[in-house]
Amino acid sequence: MTDQLRIGTRASALALAQTGSMADAIAAKTGREVEIVRITTEGDTSTESLKNVGGTGIFASALRHALLAGECDVVVHSLKDLPTAPADGLALAAVPKRADARDALCARDGLRLAQLPGGARVGTGSPRRRAQLRASRPDLEVVDIRGNVDTRLGRVGHDLDAVVLAAAGLSRLGRSDAITELLELSPWPTAPGQGALALETRAGDEKLVSALEHRTSRITVSAERGVLALLEAGCAAPVGASAMIEDGLLFLSARVYAVDGEHQLTSSHAAYVDDSADPAGEVSQRVARELLDLGAAELAPLGSSGAAEPTDASGAAG
Template sequence: MIATRRSPLALWQAGEVQRRLQAGGRSVRLSLVTTTGDRILDRALDKVGGKGLFLKEIEQALLQGDADLAVHSLKDVPMVLPAGFTLAAVLAREDPRDALVARDGQVLAELPAGARIGTSSLRRAMMLRRMRPDLQISFIRGNVEGRLARLASGEFAAIVLALAGLRRLGLEQRVTEVFDVSRMLPAVGQGAIAIETRSGRSDLQEILAPMNDRATELCVSAERAVGRHMDAGCSQPFAAFARLSAGVMQLEAAHQGAGDAEPVFASASAPVSQVEQALRLGEEVAARLREA
């Protein structure tokens, strides 16, 4: 049994894991869970408890034995899991970039001064202000389809969403601009699907191991390590993104303190082939961020 949120994107992701397990001859069903984060849509996550609000009820289902595993967008998973839980596998990452969807088809540079642009992410707001400080950045929550409906209604001139989610839902044609990571550094784990289980479920770990993408695991391990050392959550803008090429990992992160502080960036690279090496690189980048 797979526990999942009810949004179309969450169902697509859980369905992808279900399809892979069924291809191996296993009978798999979905258990739909409404989380606290899904119910509270009128406030930003940093005001109501952070990313854990998307996991609490799902993890309760795992604890009670109502589900064997849970499927999440990794960017929604807190940097530190509660005791008794583990990430058993991370699927190969989709494109991690952010995308602009403008009502009238513009790219960011074409939006008029003062145009209202919607995002639920402090990270995206931080990056948008660096590129276009003249825009009005406004709060928006809800599933992808709900946000697009609010855009179409004229409430916003544009919104920013994860490209991966739009692709998975067959909505990539709505994108008017894709932001290179050099302009908008992604969220930790963005584009990756994670499978969570109770700790000690060696039976499940053996079944799920073939789904785990090693390169993605190494990259997101480094990104999440930066987040843990920076105590990153939803209360302050934070980004981290790792790339692995020919055995060398390049890791970059950004953080913005309270108030109107300017964001700081830090990066480092090192040969990485083991999770422990990725964790050390993440710790090094976090140290550089704190120094900055």
């Protein structure tokens, strides 16, 4: 291996922005020269709904194939796009410091969610966001959409009154000015791992990017993703989760929604980080077990592929 580190990424604007920031950070911390390798995935070229082409695992699979084939040394994922099942021969080598995990409403005329008129058309490609919108405002018309961030924002004020996107993605693209309301995590939990990036390497090469590891972010996203894995919740399951560490205590809350948003189940638990060898695993097991005991498997479509929540061809949701 030369001193040059090759970073694989999807070629969307958001993926390139995320990868560019990671390339700069790696170069600054390690002194290595970095080359960005663009990789096209089926999710980038298909116009079908992600449910029909395999969920967001289609974004990760092409990057992982390139990594295993030696076409690059590390790949950058939006962590919410990464299936929870481990990949043979690969390692989640680093979770850098997480950005804002919240969803953002981008509406016409500066409107907030509560201010949208009855019948307003709100666009999203996420089953979780559809369920949350229906639960919060059953009088709205929720429209299934795809496309990159600019395409989605460009529809606001035309055929849509608003769209819901990830605050982190908007920030990374310099489009936070479009946000009219940040949806707080307690009433509006987001996809497990939202706002975080994942640096994946071949097993044994973790040291290439270990300098970017942020322990708190790793623990919180592991707790959130642990719930997703234990529920066997795939891309069609409306599941939100939010974890945080405060005063040494790991708090995790997860919510499962009926597809129509009419019913929901919530579980919240906590554990002291220093009292357990695996606090994320411990607390996620408690939360998942309680949700299943409450009837989550009957409420929502669980037991699917173990993939993450769908975004879109640009990663706009994530």
